[in-house]
Amino acid sequence: MKKNRIAFAALAAASLVMALLTGGPTVAAAQAATKPLIGLTFDDGPSPQRTAFVLDVLKQKGVKATFFLEGSHAQQYPDLVRRIKAEGHVIGNHSWNHPDFPDISQASQKLQIDRTNAAIKAITGEAPKLMRFPYGDSTPYATNYLKTIGMSGGVIWHWDVGNPGDFECPGATRVQRYVMAEATPGAIILLHDAGDVLSCSSSQWAYLAKTIDALRAKGYEFGVVAPSATANPINQGSPAVVVAPAGG
Numbered sequence: 001m002k003k004n005r006i007a008f009a010a011l012a013a014a015s016l017v018m019a020l021l022t023g024g025p026t027v028a029a030a031q032a033a034t035k036p037l038i039g040l041t042f043d044d045g046p047s048p049q050r051t052a053f054v055l056d057v058l059k060q061k062g063v064k065a066t067f068f069l070e071g072s073h074a075q076q077y078p079d080l081v082r083r084i085k086a087e088g089h090v091i092g093n094h095s096w097n098h099p100d101f102p103d104i105s106q107a108s109q110k111l112q113i114d115r116t117n118a119a120i121k122a123i124t125g126e127a128p129k130l131m132r133f134p135y136g137d138s139t140p141y142a143t144n145y146l147k148t149i150g151m152s153g154g155v156i157w158h159w160d161v162g163n164p165g166d167f168e169c170p171g172a173t174r175v176q177r178y179v180m181a182e183a184t185p186g187a188i189i190l191l192h193d194a195g196d197v198l199s200c201s202s203s204q205w206a207y208l209a210k211t212i213d214a215l216r217a218k219g220y221e222f223g224v225v226a227p228s229a230t231a232n233p234i235n236q237g238s239p240a241v242v243v244a245p246a247g248g
């Protein structure tokens with residue numbers, strides 16, 4: 001798959017050169033190969049109330065995303081975890097039960113990470129490579145610990161405009177406005193399929209399909225989050241990037 005993609009990119013680049021040389025109309029082909037990626041991420045799940053709905057919409061729209069799971073929820077709803085994995089989404093660690101890491105002991109921080117990795121590995125056969133701290137709040141201890149176990153330390157998100165996010169229950173139109181305002185090539189977008197959003201009006205969920213369509217209309221395609229060795233300035237210095245989904 002990777003080979004094909006590289007070959008296609010090379011072909012598109014060659015077409016672009018030809019187009020520039022000949023003035024021909026093959027620029028569109030080159031643009032198709034280089035669509036900017038955006039990464040939708042869903043935190044705090046899985047939840048029996050909303051995760052299946054989110055997965056249904058993503059499947060219907062042909063979108064792959066990244067789910068940062070709480071270990072306690074993963075253990076409680078293993079079928080949803082299996083479905084997330086089976087449908088080609090990426091799974092990350094979002095702690096066991098969502099404490100603010102700066103408020104808990106180092107031993108507890110380690111346990112929050114380890115227990116969640118173990119629970120997810122027991123269900124999917126694979127431990128996560130990505131960590132997102134609850135509230136985005138890391139500690140030097142936990143960040144260093146992640147490195148020692150080969151995980152990417154602390155995936156944050158693009159947050160330039162700061163409109164109310166989905167967890168603040170602003171309604172479908174304003175969640176869409178928030179996402180569109182934060183959309184930029186390589187942006188990691190913070191959304192939720194559990195936690196605070198479960199208290200929002202269910203009509204808010206109409207944002208998801210509409211926002212996916214609106215992002216595509218702006219020329220974006222959807223990627224998943226992957227570890228990166230360098231800090232990514234687009235997403236508050238996260239050691240992570242948005243990449244094309246495997247096999248996509």
Ligand SMILES: [Zn+2]
Binds near residue numbers: 043044098134195
């Ligand atoms: Zn969270």
